[in-house]
Amino acid sequence: MGKVTAREDFLFNQVYDFVLNRIECQEWNEHEKLPSIRQLAVELNIHRLTVLKAYKLLKKHNKIYVKDKVGYYVQAKETGIDKYINHPIVSAYAQKSSLSEIHQSQVENNFSQALIDPNLLPNHYLSDYVKKVFDLYPKLLATYSNVKGDDELRESLANYFILQYKTVISAENLLILSGAQQGIHLIAQTFIKPRDKVLFERPSYSAAIDIFRVRGAQILTVDITPDGYDLGQVEQLMRQHKPRLFYLNPTFHNPTGYTVPAAQRKELVQLAERYHCLLIEDDAYHDIYFDQKPPLPIYTYDTSGIVIYIRSFSKYISPGLRIATIICQPAVMNSLISVKALTDNGSPLLNQKIFLHYFTSARLQQHLDKLRIALQIRKEIMEEELASTTWQWNSPGGGLNLWVHLPDNQSTERLLNKAIGNSISFIPGHICDPIKAPSSWMRLSYSYINEKQIREGIKKLTQLTDY
């Protein structure tokens, strides 16, 4: 099985998905004519035979039909209740979500969860703390938050950002979210319509990929490397395709751990302004650095409002609280607030108040200092165990993951099958790939299990490859 076959197969799958997605999103309606084979081949820049092959399989699966030998048409749906059930907008992706399957495997050595080991979190202290929060706000459970989020929390976070990054913002620039993922979803709903182009790093965060694909976006990619991006390529993509936004995770990037250097950050903002491309900066790992602090967030270079910044906090304090924030300029904010109001009418106040009181306590910094050391130790143990192999990775300066390459282009998907059988889990690279190509990369999270489990798990895992 050479490389060529794999690529053809891959393209064929892409065309199949492309068409099916448009039918399921009802962008192409029942009995509507599909683009001709020639048209689609040109549009997607692929061989006509690949389109033909995809159309034939779609016909076999009763998704499209041929009429009078003139062309292909969208098949009508069955009637009855099934009509509503078998082709909702999301089904194509839902059925393919192997990520949740991986997370559901009960394994001894879990390298798939990019979550912090609950044993490293301040649970006991927080539980006591909650009691004080109720004394402070006796009617807390009876009260809705406003849509933007609790005023006290937004002011406190604004002050934090002003101190940390010397930027001029106020509570009015902040919108409280029930987790960072909600922020990505709000942005997709607010700014993206089907066929809009969006730029992604390759690889990227799989939930973000799913959110934009389900929204019907067409995804362009730029590689992220230990040195950041090829900005020439970014500019070319922006100029040629006019993407509506660039979703990026420039600091201890998930899954790679790479950090875009400070020098590129300012330039990126200039490019975004020039080509009117919103930058969605997802900054989940900013505080999880090891030896030195990361560069300032990209939004600190923004003067025109082109950057929307998503900052997650609860991950390293209390994932159960689900607290994150967006920072953006007022005009963008008004739109996002409207969508947030429709989505859930505001995050629960209880969670915001608990978070607020821990966030403003001296305990937070003490906890973070300890947590960074604990995670660095775990990372180093994982690297020690991997040192004797020919596997390759770039040692990250922060974050929760190693992004590791198998030698000889071995498939990490294949390795995962063996691994699960040996009670080990990790994330194979294709899940983090916006175009879902076969991959020899994998994400190994060192954050979720303890030192002993890491050593054992890596020892077992490295023995599962072919040599």
Place this chain on the structure above:
Amino acid sequence: MGKVTAREDFLFNQVYDFVLNRIECQEWNEHEKLPSIRQLAVELNIHRLTVLKAYKLLKKHNKIYVKDKVGYYVQAKETGIDKYINHPIVSAYAQKSSLSEIHQSQVENNFSQALIDPNLLPNHYLSDYVKKVFDLYPKLLATYSNVKGDDELRESLANYFILQYKTVISAENLLILSGAQQGIHLIAQTFIKPRDKVLFERPSYSAAIDIFRVRGAQILTVDITPDGYDLGQVEQLMRQHKPRLFYLNPTFHNPTGYTVPAAQRKELVQLAERYHCLLIEDDAYHDIYFDQKPPLPIYTYDTSGIVIYIRSFSKYISPGLRIATIICQPAVMNSLISVKALTDNGSPLLNQKIFLHYFTSARLQQHLDKLRIALQIRKEIMEEELASTTWQWNSPGGGLNLWVHLPDNQSTERLLNKAIGNSISFIPGHICDPIKAPSSWMRLSYSYINEKQIREGIKKLTQLTDY
């Protein structure tokens, strides 16, 4: 100002919004030709002059332009960052949301909030309770919920529904939501695409109206009366327009307080099955009855999976927790879970566990018994104060609101302006109207302020009308 002018103005506004909405949703793209005046007049069943008037104003507002006297075209957007800011999908609705303005007015006599007075909620008891919850689950704050919701909570709720309504369901039929509104939003995202038709009661819940309108749905209405619906009309609408779903709130309906009689419920399910129209039953007030329990929920008559049931709980226990559930059949459930996973990846576990432990305690029924009496007393006081006027309403058997009609078609919107000036708030009828027509109805909530404030407020309010 006669009725005719008001109607013309109303239709004109509808056309203006119809066109602007399609441009802002980018259903109609830049430089695309608009339907001719004649076409649109036929499609919307209105006079051509009304369309012309709307097109002219849109042209004046630089939303459309005329080319070669042949027709109207969509204006290109400005470039620059404004491009992203001034025409997000939601702006048309966001700018009109007068509801949040009303809620934000700081008034002494608040009849606009359909929320339960925090003084009637078990805050103190719950706060103590929270401490026990942390003893039970020491790592609660460090744990994510799964997407469907906490297993223990879903099982407990399933058992509750089985006992209450003798229906055969299990935890697998339940999806936990961060508030009922999130459920409506998930359903709209999963099943509705632009131009899909949806059926609404008239009047209805304003947030639901906004959610479906922003999604681009075309809204049909059927009146809800103290006797329920005209089922002949419902059938005709279903047959003629094939709406994809019917959003309904049949028990102590918001805003009217009316309840659809048991006899109509089964028939409604049969109609829905015949015409393949999902029924979205929003049941927020089921437990807030006064003298007798309401009829069984419509979903209990469902055998084919055509009903999606949304049940809110936290409203009368702890609004701050934001806990509600969907009940539906597995095939629908799988789609909703996928969308929930993209939206927020699951509701916070903390809130679910706190709710669970109160929900399963004996305290809940004691609290509800007391709460029903307290709300009934407040309702009766409001009715006493209104008894001396010529205002009209149907005394509701439950819920939080009176739906009151002013004599001589006086506008409640006009009354509201005076009321706010006198530190009184309520919801004027047009906000609850899916087609936003001028109205002489208003919603007066008796749930949020105490007996004394209700008496004073109604006394003041009734003196503000013209006689």
